[in-house]
Amino acid sequence: xxxILNALALLANFVIVPALxxxxxxALGALGVTMIYAVLRFSNFAHxxxxxxxxxxxxxxxxxxxxxxxxxGSLPTALLALPISIIATVCVCLLFDRLVYRYYRTxxxxxxxxxxxxxxxxxxxxxxxxxxxxxxxxxFADGQRFILKARAFKEMTGLDQGLAIKxxxxxxxxxxxxxxxxxxxxxxxxxxxxxMRAYSxxxxxxxxxxxxxxxxxxxxxxxxxxxxxxxxxxxxxxKGYKPFTYLGLVLPIFSAAIVGGVGNPVGAIxxxxxxxxxxxxxxxxxxxxxxYLTPGDWVPDGLMQLLATDYxxxxxxxxxxxxxxxxxxxxxxxxxx
Amino acid sequence: MTxxxxxxxxxxxxxxxxxxVGVFQSxxxxxxxxxxxxxxxxxxxxxxxxxxxxxxxxxxxxGFTALGGLAAVIISVxxxxxxxxxxxxxxxxxxxxxxxxxxxxxxTWKKLxxxxxxxxxxxxxxxxxxxxxxxxxxxPAVEAIEAVEPAKTGFLGGFGLPIMFAWMAGxxxxxxxxxxxxxxxxxxxxxxxxxATLGISEIIIYILKNEDWLARGVKNVNGLSRPVPYEIELQxxxxxxxxxxxxxxxxxxxxxxxxxxxxxxxFVVVLALIYWLSERALRSxxxxxxxxxxxxxxxxxxxxxxxxxxxxxxxxxxSAVIGIAGAMxxxxxxxxxxxxxxxxxxxxxxxVMVIVGGSGNxxxxxxxxxxxxxxxxxxxxxxxxLISFLTSSMAEDSPIRIHLLQNAAYTRYITMxxxxxxxxxxSPRGLIPERxx
Numbered sequence: 001x002x003x004i005l006n007a008l009a010l011l012a013n014f015v016i017v018p019a020l021x022x023x024x025x026x027a028l029g030a031l032g033v034t035m036i037y038a039v040l041r042f043s044n045f046a047h048x049x050x051x052x053x054x055x056x057x058x059x060x061x062x063x064x065x066x067x068x069x070x071x072x073g074s075l076p077t078a079l080l081a082l083p084i085s086i087i088a089t090v091c092v093c094l095l096f097d098r099l100v101y102r103y104y105r106t107x108x109x110x111x112x113x114x115x116x117x118x119x120x121x122x123x124x125x126x127x128x129x130x131x132x133x134x135x136x137x138x139x140f141a142d143g144q145r146f147i148l149k150a151r152a153f154k155e156m157t158g159l160d161q162g163l164a165i166k167x168x169x170x171x172x173x174x175x176x177x178x179x180x181x182x183x184x185x186x187x188x189x190x191x192x193x194x195x196m197r198a199y200s201x202x203x204x205x206x207x208x209x210x211x212x213x214x215x216x217x218x219x220x221x222x223x224x225x226x227x228x229x230x231x232x233x234x235x236x237x238x239k240g241y242k243p244f245t246y247l248g249l250v251l252p253i254f255s256a257a258i259v260g261g262v263g264n265p266v267g268a269i270x271x272x273x274x275x276x277x278x279x280x281x282x283x284x285x286x287x288x289x290x291x292y293l294t295p296g297d298w299v300p301d302g303l304m305q306l307l308a309t310d311y312x313x314x315x316x317x318x319x320x321x322x323x324x325x326x327x328x329x330x331x332x333x334x335x336x337x
Numbered sequence: 338m339t340x341x342x343x344x345x346x347x348x349x350x351x352x353x354x355x356x357x358v359g360v361f362q363s364x365x366x367x368x369x370x371x372x373x374x375x376x377x378x379x380x381x382x383x384x385x386x387x388x389x390x391x392x393x394x395x396x397x398x399x400g401f402t403a404l405g406g407l408a409a410v411i412i413s414v415x416x417x418x419x420x421x422x423x424x425x426x427x428x429x430x431x432x433x434x435x436x437x438x439x440x441x442x443x444x445t446w447k448k449l450x451x452x453x454x455x456x457x458x459x460x461x462x463x464x465x466x467x468x469x470x471x472x473x474x475x476x477p478a479v480e481a482i483e484a485v486e487p488a489k490t491g492f493l494g495g496f497g498l499p500i501m502f503a504w505m506a507g508x509x510x511x512x513x514x515x516x517x518x519x520x521x522x523x524x525x526x527x528x529x530x531x532x533a534t535l536g537i538s539e540i541i542i543y544i545l546k547n548e549d550w551l552a553r554g555v556k557n558v559n560g561l562s563r564p565v566p567y568e569i570e571l572q573x574x575x576x577x578x579x580x581x582x583x584x585x586x587x588x589x590x591x592x593x594x595x596x597x598x599x600x601x602x603x604f605v606v607v608l609a610l611i612y613w614l615s616e617r618a619l620r621s622x623x624x625x626x627x628x629x630x631x632x633x634x635x636x637x638x639x640x641x642x643x644x645x646x647x648x649x650x651x652x653x654x655x656s657a658v659i660g661i662a663g664a665m666x667x668x669x670x671x672x673x674x675x676x677x678x679x680x681x682x683x684x685x686x687x688x689v690m691v692i693v694g695g696s697g698n699x700x701x702x703x704x705x706x707x708x709x710x711x712x713x714x715x716x717x718x719x720x721x722x723l724i725s726f727l728t729s730s731m732a733e734d735s736p737i738r739i740h741l742l743q744n745a746a747y748t749r750y751i752t753m754x755x756x757x758x759x760x761x762x763x764s765p766r767g768l769i770p771e772r773x774x
Contacts, residue, residue, distance in 0.1 A: 043528040045396070045535075100758055112394050112527050113761075116692065119685050120757035126681065127750025134744050247680060251539060254532045310547045317536040321521055324533065326457065328525050 002159070007292035009161035011284075013150070019273075019280040021169040021238055024176035027272030028231035029249065030256035031183065031265055032224045038200040038263035039220040040101070042114030045250060047228060049125035052246035053092060054229030055236035056133050057085035062140045074144035076171065078237050085233055090225035096121055097221050105217070122247075129243050138241045141168055168238040179230055180269060183223070187265065192219060200263065251313060252279075255320040261330025270331060279315045282307045344700060344769055351707050358715070365590060368597035370714055375604035376666050378706030381690040382611055382699060383658030389697035389771065390619065391651040392631040394531040397518070399683035400538025401656045403545055403675065404514055405507030405663020410552045410673045412506050413562045415497035420485040420550075424478030425493055428550060431475030438467020482550040492553045501564050503664045504607065511660025512653045514541070519652045524645040530652075538684065545675035552673060559672040565599035568592040600669055607665065608703070611658055615699050627651060628697075681750065686713060689757045695767025704768055709756075713749060720748035 029051060036044045044050075061081030071077045100117055147170045150162025187193040192215075199206040199216045207213060232246065239245070256275045260267020286304040307315065323330060355374075359367035380398065387393040442464040449456050483491045514537065522533035546555050571577045571592035581588045618624050630637040630644050638644050667673050686709065694705020724745040731738040760767065 043532065045531075100762075103762060112392065112531075115394055115528060115531055116688065117758065117761060119688055120754045120761065123681065123685060123689070123754025123757060124751050125754075127747050127752075127754060130747035130750065131741075131744045134740075135747075248539065251532070251536045255536075258529070258532070308547065310543060311540075313536075313543060314540050317540055320533065320536060324521055324525060324529060328529070 003292045005157075006159050006161045007289045009153075009157075009159050009163050010289055010292070013161065013163045015277075015280045015284050017163070017165055017169055019276045021166075021172045022280070023273035023276030024172050025231055025235045025238065025272075026249075026252055026256045026276055027269040028176055028179065028227050028234070029253040030260070030268035030272050031180075032227040032231065033253055033257045034260075034263055034265060034268040035220055035224050035227070037257070039196060039216060040105075040114070042111045042118065043254065043262075044224075045115060045118040046122040046125055047224075047253065048246040048248075048250040049122050049129065050089060050093065050225065050228040051232030051235065051249065052129055052243055053125055053232070054085045054089040054225075055232035055241050055246075056129050056243070057088040057229070058082060058233040058236065059133065059138050059140045059241050061085060062142075066142070071142065074167070076141050076143045076167065076237055078140055078142075078233055079171065079175075082230065082233055086226045086229045089229035089232075090222050092125075093221040093225035093228075094218065097217065126243070126247070133243070135243055138236075140241060141237050143167060166238070168234075172234045172238055175230065175234060179227070183227075183265065186223075196220065248313065251320075252316040255316040255323075258320060258330055259323050261332040264330065264332045267330055267332035275316045275319060278319055279312045282315050283309045283312055340772075344704075347704055347768060351704065351711070354711060365593055365597070368594060368601065370711060372597060372600050372604060372669055373666075373714075374707040374710045375601065375608055376662050376669065377687070377690060377710040378703040379604075379608055379611060379662040379665070380659050380687050381694060381702040381706035382608075382615055383655045383662065384687050384691045385655075385694075385696060385699060385702040386615060386618075386658060387652055387655035388691055389699075389702070390624065390627045390631065391648055392527075393523075393648060393652055393655075394527060395534050395652070395655065396531045396684055397534030397536075397538030397541075398659055398687045399678050399680050400534070400541035401511040401514065401659040402663035402666065402683050403538075403541050403678045404510045405503075405660040405665070406667035406673050406675075407545060407552055408507035408510045408660070409500060409503040409561060409664045409667040410558050411495040412498050412503035413500035414495040414558060417485065417490045417492065417494035420482045420490060420493050423485055424481035427478035428475055428482060428493065431471050431478060434474055435467060435471040438464055438471065441467065479548075479550045487556075490553075491556070492550050492558075499564065500562050500668050503668065504661050507664025508657035508661040511663070512657040515653045515656030516649070519649045523648045523652065535680075535684075538680070542675060542678050545678075552675070555674075555676055557672055557674045561668065561671050561673065563671065564603060564668065565596055568596055571595055604665060607661070611661070612699055612703065615658075619699065686753065689753050692757055693760050693767055695769040695771060697771030698767070698769050701767050701769030701771075708768070709753070712756075713753065716749035716752050717746050720752070721745045724748065 029047065032050070033044060033047050036042065036047070058078050058081045061084040062076075062078045065071070065077050065080055070080065072080055100121060101114070104113060104117060144167050146164055147167050148163065148165040150164040153163040154160070187197060195206065195211045196216050196219060198209070199211055199213065203213075206216075235246075235249070252275050253272075256271035257268050258271070259274050260269070260271030283305065287300055287302070290304055291299045355367050355371055358370060380402065383401075384395060384398060387395050442460040445460040445463055446456055449459060451459065482493060485491055518533055518537050519530075522530045545552060548554060549556065552558055568589070569592075572588055577592060577595065578588065581591045584591075619627075626637070626642060627647065629640075630642060630647055634644050687706075690705040690709040691702055692705070693709055694703070695701025721742065724741050728735075728738040728741055
């Protein structure tokens, strides 16, 4: 019995807790992609860089706050910096919409044109980011490192295996839950949210019933910018801010959005967790878990790892391929908000 | 001004830019830029075949380029006999097992007379068992191969053939990958192809970085053989020595110029051949059909054209051209370094080239490849100059100035993005627009 609990603690420590945090980050990212898809009807390749931009502003603002001596005790200062980052990222999104995307909306350009435009935006943003903060890693997490230390858990439960929860992981999950709740409240309960859903569902009918398209688009960019800033900051807080990793996040984020059904917010959240858990479960070395679960002192020879950790990215790709082959519309057949 | 004159003028302007670099900076640099311009032009032609002829968005140019590079290694490096005896047969048979498992899985999915769920589970089971068996076969072999003199080899090596064969092999390898990815994602919505190719290209790079037994991973394979003579050989040749003294130039510099000229000659031949073939294809009934499909898929489908399989065909052809360019690039570098493949440089920059040059026009693609590569290289000193001019009022040791100067190189990303956006906005047909036929 105690062995089973130990195995569970081991799994929780190395798979469940990190996957919950990573899944929340992916879900927030995928929500941004899905919102753009639902309202503006294109795949925004620049979303990763938008997240990176938000994270960069958080890093800079955190440094500023730390200089000024403002912190919030055991929580990371980046949480205080988050509003600044959200405002800045939303401004950048609105600026790009005004300067770049708006023209193509009036032209009724094809989705693939938007795709190329988002590549241009990606280039500009990644240049701006590297120009301002440089290509190197930045660590900006401060405050207390752990909510629950491995040793404390061991003493509390008397198990051999420790379970540690990093503050950043806790912050990530809590923030994500709050943000998602707010988003769904907005989409389902407010007039503006309903008009967005109507616009996404049937553009002509929405226009006919007097919904202002410019306003819907603006609010979409505001929400997307805010989501990107939050997701980027949380990811950077959890794993350290490296500008180049965000381009690599585009693939898991798009996979998450497609798995759930592009354009569907519930699907995006579901997809984020599917991707995160599959990545963690497939690249985890089960050696010690199996040793706990089998009777006696037998320990398996190999690591019992299905995939090398380096192939994390391949997992999201394979899931994407399977979904494309079996159900291209995703689990929650998408394209409506 | 007729179209022909305009185009000649544009190309003359490009040539003048290169000559200017030769005069003001150095002729070696000008030739180095020229060689990479030629390779970029071939890559751009490949993307243009996909985008300009058929409207397919390939976001995985980097992956196909890297596959070309892998082909250069596999074809040209002599086989490492020790590694082959240590586990070569086992590794190769493991790979074959993996391919077989996937093929069996697909066959089960397609042919088995069961309902959808049962077939799905059956083929998944087959693939999983196949992967486990493959790992069981391949893992010890990989370990044995990588243990063979890891500092020098530690991989299987290749066929030891002349590296020029790799240019064709690179195309073939890229075509194979394109076939697989096209089978999955063509026929669905257009952005799915973009996302799938983006994914596959990242994964190809991960595989190349991590599978040391294949091409040494991040340890790189250097000293690839060359299709042209070495500088050292040239320096000891009589005619080179006499030429150097006659035109009064440093012997070492002259030998390097000759080598670069040889490469340029080879690249020009390949570029001309591919250009001629793609022009022929574009003017043929096949090209007309492709444009018809691009402009109105539904109408073309109604005329009995199989849109998905034509798309697959053109996607494979374009990727093969990119693969050829990738193999040429690795040949020119003489070294295969998987970690240098960055999506911004190898995928999205090529896209800027296609759009700026003029999508759908092969001549435009070539010009786009030249112009954008030229400015990609020259934007670095230009950006540095601009920043130091803008910050010249600041103190010499001001931290902001130092920081900005350090990151000045990244202004070229901003420039490229801005160029792409401006061209799309104000001249979406590019420098040399597609001809109306």
